[in-house]
Amino acid sequence: MKKIQELMNMLTSGVNNLYNNYPHIDKLNVFPVPDGDTGTNMNLTANNGYNDIVDGDFKSIGDLLSAFARGLIMGARGNSGVIFSQIMKGFSRGMTSAKELSVAEWKQGLQGAKEISYKAVMKPVEGTILTVIRETSEAADSFADDMDIKEFWKEIVKVANISLENTPNLLQALKDVGVVDSGGYGLVKFFEGIASVAIEDKIIPKTDKLEINEGGNIEMQLEDSEFGYCTEAVVLLSQDWIDKLEVNTIKEQLQIYGNTSMVVVIDEDILKIHTHALTPGQVLLFLQQYGDFKTVKVENMNLQADKQIKGGNPNVKTEWKETSSIKAERKLRNEMATIAVVPSQELKDYYESELGIDLVINGGSKMNPSTNDFLKAIEQVDAKTVFIMPNNSNVILTAKQAEKEETKSKIYVIPTKTIQQGMSSALSFDSATSPSKNNTNLTKAIKNVVSFSVSKAAKDSTVDGIKIKKNQQMSIVDNKIVDVAQSLKTVFEKHLAKYITNKTEILTIFIGQDADAKNVNDLRKFLDENFDVEYEIIEGGQKIYSFIIGIE
Structure with a gap:
């Protein structure tokens, strides 16, 4: 129990230090438009995780880390918040059996954090928070397992800061403006909070008065444009590959083929893939070596789609409430529904009344709804298939996190990065068309508009x-x-x-x-x-x- 309390103190100190520094993180501007705030998003994400553990009774280090990571995932906001949640998920995976918070156990946690966070991003960008966690983990691998724990955390903070200071040399956009990566800075501050407890047994308190939050950073662009053929397959693995085939083996080969939008799942004797490919035959031939196909689906995403005006579904029109609590059992009464995110009440009204969107989240000027906000919205529309239009590049990854967490509805995240793209996609929705066709049409419609x-x-x-x-x-x-x-x-x-x-x-x-x-x-x-x-x-x-x- 003593070690569990020590870890709780570490997480408290880390979350507090991130809170104390989030306005400064917001001011590490790359983009001079104050509408994407890494510090705000990381702080809100971290606090959601902390609120899930503060009154908990945990029997092990692994249980505590798992609950913290789960809270982060559900509260993740923006790209930085989602990636931060995946870093903590990696820590919880790597330290599932930890008992002493030893150097060896923290090294395993860092290794898991690096692996899980990199897997979360289709095309990892170096010079970001990902680089900081990777280089910190790799440096920790060289430390002896019997190293003094205080010295270990001093070195972790040191190498994390060195990695952070080098980010402008890896990412030209940072170098042009003369700042370090904002997400990496947030991670370093979190580590410094943990180190304060490990080294001095001191929890960093929350600061009463923070500097003014002026905002203004843009985060990684993680989405690919849609093209080629939407290719899905389920393979019944042959006996030779059960418990031996790894997800990365499939992903790496699909990347070599130039595929995008890859989802690969291996569950016992089943291999399931979804990808966008220029040459689907090549993909299927590669997969066939692992077993027999149970199902195969290939759809051409390049076919010209006719624009059709959506009138809206009166059966699913509901009012969005940030604090809404869904208690009714979901019956999935509706076939399809749409959700969109906008930055103002006026745009919310327009999207609902003129575009027929079933539920519109007013994300405010920061456009940073959480994973849980999306899950609540999905519950409210109560549909078998739900299309989400994030309308901001910083919201797409959060929407995709909600897609992973949702268990009842089939979710399609349309990669709309602007209000204008969301408008064009909404006008292409047709309730009489199949979900897969709507997904293709809504995605293709993004190209029909110039966002000025x-x-x-x-x-x-x-x-x-x-x-x-x-x-x-x-x-x-x-x-x-x-x-x-x-x-x-x-x-x-x-x-x-x-x-x-x-x-x-x-x-x-x-x-x-x-x-x-x-x-x-x-x-x-x-x-x-x-x-x-x-x-x-x-x-x-x-x-x-x-x-x-x-x-x-």
Whole structure:
């Protein structure tokens, strides 16, 4: 029991130290738009895990770590939160049988943390939190098992900081702005909290007064574009491969083939794969060596899909509540339902009334719903198949985490990274079409829209070779800054004009809180005098982005 309490103190200290530093983590800006906050997301994720263990009665170190990791997973927000949850899941796997919190046991935990976190990401990006956990784990492997535990944690903090300081040398975006990776910084602060207990037997307390949280970092882009053939197969493993075949063996070969969106599951005598492939025959020939096919499904994702307007399903229209508690037994009364995330009440109303989305989560300006928020939403729509439109690159991984946790409904996470992409996907939904066809259509619809947004720079920065001064107007296309100007009028005349062509049919314009009547009139005048194009202007109510414009 003494060691269990010691671990509880370590986790408490780590969570507190992460809390104390999260505003500073938010200010490690790579992207000068304050709408993606690593520190906020890691802090909320960590606190959700802590709340699940603070009053618990645990019989072993493994049980405590497992409960903490489970709480992190359910509360994971943003890419950084999901990856942090996977790091702790790795610790719990590696230390399942730990009894003494010895150096040898912590080394096993670090090894598990590295392996599980890297598996969670399709294309791991070096120079991030993943690099910090990997290099820390690899350094720990060289430490002797009989090393003094205080010296061990001093070295862990030291090597983690060295790895963190090197992240700008591995990721050009960090080097351009002169900052270290924000997720890696958060992990280091968590480790420093643990080390305080291990070295000094001192729990770092929460700070009463934190620095101002200005936000402004962008996180890893982890999604691939959809292409080729959606290929699924279930293989009945031959006796020679049962308990011998490893998931990584399959994943590595599929990567060699250039596949994306890979899910590989091995359960006793069953191998199940889902992947997007350019050459599905090659994939099936590879899989056949491991046994007989039980089922095979190959669908062409490149076929042109006709746009169809979704009217919405009145049977599943429900009001989203952040604190809602679902007590009714789920009957899966509805065949299909849709869920989307937006940054304002006005956009929530638009998505529900005009696009027919069944349940819309108002994620606020930070757009950071948790895994558990998604699971509650899935329960509320009570459908056999649920399509989720995250509408933000920082929300996709959280939605996919909810997909893994959901046990009753079939979940399709449509990789929408902008409000405009979500709008285009929503209009492509057809309740009379099969789930797999809808998945293809909703995903393909992302390519039908250009996402043009305007935001005022929060700081001086350099992104993708573009020098940005504080308070300049930034033109952002498909989440990439393409140009800057001193005024919105210049943005309309020189930047937006480039993306309106003779093929453009309509512009959907969402007005943000920072846009005034003159800005809107300038935009109307510019469009009326220069283009023969239909446009719709809607009060979007969003913060940060004065204009969100979908060009179709």
